[in-house]
Amino acid sequence: MKSSSRNPRRDFLKTSLFVGGSFLLFPGSIYACQNREQIDYPSYVKLEREGILAKRVEEAYAIYEECRLCPRECGVNRIKGEKGFCRAPAGLKIYSANPHYGEERSLVGKGGSGTIFFSHCNLRCVFCQNWSISHEGHGKKIKETDLAGTMLYLQKIGCHNINVVTPTHIMPSILRALRIACQKGLRIPLVYNTSGYERVEMIKVLDGIADIYLPDMKFMNSRMAEKYSGGAADYPDATKKAVIEMNRQVGEHVTDKRGIAVRGLMIRHLVMPNRVSGALEFAKWVSENLSQTTYVNIMKQYRVEYKAFDYPAIWRRITVREYLEAMEWAESYGLTNLDPDSVKAMEIYRSREQRAGS
Ligand code: SF4
Numbered sequence: 001m002k003s004s005s006r007n008p009r010r011d012f013l014k015t016s017l018f019v020g021g022s023f024l025l026f027p028g029s030i031y032a033c034q035n036r037e038q039i040d041y042p043s044y045v046k047l048e049r050e051g052i053l054a055k056r057v058e059e060a061y062a063i064y065e066e067c068r069l070c071p072r073e074c075g076v077n078r079i080k081g082e083k084g085f086c087r088a089p090a091g092l093k094i095y096s097a098n099p100h101y102g103e104e105r106s107l108v109g110k111g112g113s114g115t116i117f118f119s120h121c122n123l124r125c126v127f128c129q130n131w132s133i134s135h136e137g138h139g140k141k142i143k144e145t146d147l148a149g150t151m152l153y154l155q156k157i158g159c160h161n162i163n164v165v166t167p168t169h170i171m172p173s174i175l176r177a178l179r180i181a182c183q184k185g186l187r188i189p190l191v192y193n194t195s196g197y198e199r200v201e202m203i204k205v206l207d208g209i210a211d212i213y214l215p216d217m218k219f220m221n222s223r224m225a226e227k228y229s230g231g232a233a234d235y236p237d238a239t240k241k242a243v244i245e246m247n248r249q250v251g252e253h254v255t256d257k258r259g260i261a262v263r264g265l266m267i268r269h270l271v272m273p274n275r276v277s278g279a280l281e282f283a284k285w286v287s288e289n290l291s292q293t294t295y296v297n298i299m300k301q302y303r304v305e306y307k308a309f310d311y312p313a314i315w316r317r318i319t320v321r322e323y324l325e326a327m328e329w330a331e332s333y334g335l336t337n338l339d340p341d342s343v344k345a346m347e348i349y350r351s352r353e354q355r356a357g358s
Contacts, residue, residue, distance in 0.1 A: 041262045042189045044209045048182050053209070057179050060172035060205050064090045070122040070168050071199050071238045085230070086169040087137060088120035092177070093170075095119055095139040097150045099159050104297060104339055106253070106261035107161060107191060107212075114154030114188070115163040116147070122169045123195045124230040125218070127272075127308035134166060135306070147177035148184065155188050160260045161212065163191040168198055175209065189262055197235055198242035206249070212261055213246035215239065216268045220278030220285065228276070228314065243267065244289060253295035253337065266295040271326045272302050274313045279326035287333035297339035298326050320349045 040046055047053040063069055064078040074084025081089070099112025107113040119139030121128070132138045142150075151162050162181075167174050178190065189211035196215040217239055219225040225235035232238075246265050253264035269282045279298065286294055300323045308314050327346040330338060 042187060042211050043263075044178060044182055044190060044211075045187065047208045048179065053175075053179050053182070056205060056209065057172065057175040060175050060202075063202075064172060068199065069171060069202055070197055071232070071234055072122060073199075085124075086120050086122040088122075088169045089141070090173070091141055091170075092144060092147055092173045093119040093137065093139040093141050094147070094150075095133045097154065099154065099157065100163065103163065104214075104261075104266060105341065106255050106259055107163065107214075107266075109160045109258060109260045111158030111160050113161055113163045113191065114151070114159030115165055115193075116150065116154075117165045118167060118170055118174075120169055121166050121195065123197045123232060123235075125195075125306075126228050126311060127302070127305055127314055129303060129305045131306040144173055144177040145180060147174070148180035148186075151177065151181040151186055152184055155186055159188065161189045161191045162186070163193050163214075165193045166195065167192060168194055168202070171202065171205070178209070191261075192246075196239040196242060197229070197232060198238060200238075200241040200245050203242050203245045203249075208249075210246075211250065211263050212253075212266065213243075213250055213264075214266050214268065215243055215246060216270065217243065217282055217285075218270060218277060220281035224276050224278065228311070240285065240289070247290055247294070252291060252293060264295065265290075266297065268297045268299055269326075270299045270302055271318050271323055272314055273316050273318050273322065275322075276313055280329045283326075283329040283333040283335060286335060292334040293337045294335070295337045295339070296330060296335050298323075298330055298342045300342070300345055320353060324349050324353065 044053060067074050067076050067078050067084050072085045076082035076084045078090035095117040097116040100115035101108050101112050103113040117133060119133050119137045121134035124135055128134050154162060164174055190209065191212040191214050192206060192210040193214040196217055218229065220236050222233040222236050226233035229235055250264050253266055254262055256262050267286065269277065269279060271277055271279055286296060300318065302318050304315050304317065324346060327342065
């Protein structure tokens with residue numbers, strides 16, 4: 001399950017308004033595009049006009065019959081009720097949907113990011129902050145028309161985007177809902193907020209549909225991924241391939257006149273204790289495989305959650321020094337588009353370290 005960028009996500013979930021099935025058929029309000037880059041967004045509208053979206057949605061939906069939506073490639077028929085590693089049904093199950101003010105600034109703006117949390121997860125990390133949702137599948141089953149209504153409602157109340165969190169295992173259902181919402185007037189960007197454990201073939205299905213990709217790159221070492229994320233030893237390889245494809249599709253982070261993100265790739269890397277996440281290798285990989293101006297958020301809010309208490313290397317929070325060394329590696333590899341809040345945190349931590357040393 002993904003982690004939030006500034007405020008603890010679990011706190012947000014506790015206070016969020018549960019919406020499953022409640023919002024139907026809100027009239028879509030057309031969102032005014034104040035677009036300095038002349039980027040045509042949201043991109044799914046163009047695909048719908050061209051008649052491509054419908055075809056893409058149904059192609060994606062057929063994958064449920066022999067599920068290979070993620071690198072686990074379970075091959076189960078989810079339409080018939082079989083369950084794979086993620087334990088998710090074919091239909092939609094959501095925990096909450098609300099404006100979220102804890103995401104990156106350009107996603108939040110004034111109106112918040114229209115965040116929809118889905119139950120279950122294909123990665124299932126031992127340190128998951130949202131384990132009751134992602135591991136145990138808490139949430140409410142809803143129809144695709146309900147989810148479309150929820151998307152329209154989030155737009156209506158002023159959210160700047162639709163931010164689908166942990167979407168990988170129900171991507172086809174999300175696309176169906178998105179299409180319904182698009183036909184009813186949804187006009188804000190789609191943020192694909194993923195753990196990064198993706199099949200590149202499935203990311204290609206999203207070409208021209210997702211406006212903003214928000215992937216984690218949690219581990220750069222396959223042994224760490226295997227140990228802490230449900231045996232997913234192929235996580236680093238799968239994620240690297242997926243991120244390169246995401247970058248090919250949407251390019252770098254672009255904002256409108258208000259500073260609101262309208263398109264692009266935004267990568268998150270959560271620093272873990274004892275260099276478990278591989279922050280140095282992460283910074284090196286980004287600088288060598290993407291542009292050095294790629295938006296990167298080095299996150300500091302690792303907490304000991306769920307089964308992390310059973311793993312000595314990760315049963316504490318990170319130190320100030322561990323966070324600073326991660327940021328310094330990012331700088332030393334020339335990454336210049338670091339999340340502004342992470343830069344502010346670095347400055348505060350540096351002055352704290354200097355005071356402690358003087
Ligand atoms: S989405 Fe779930 S069922 Fe499908 S391949 Fe991944 S883990 Fe298996």
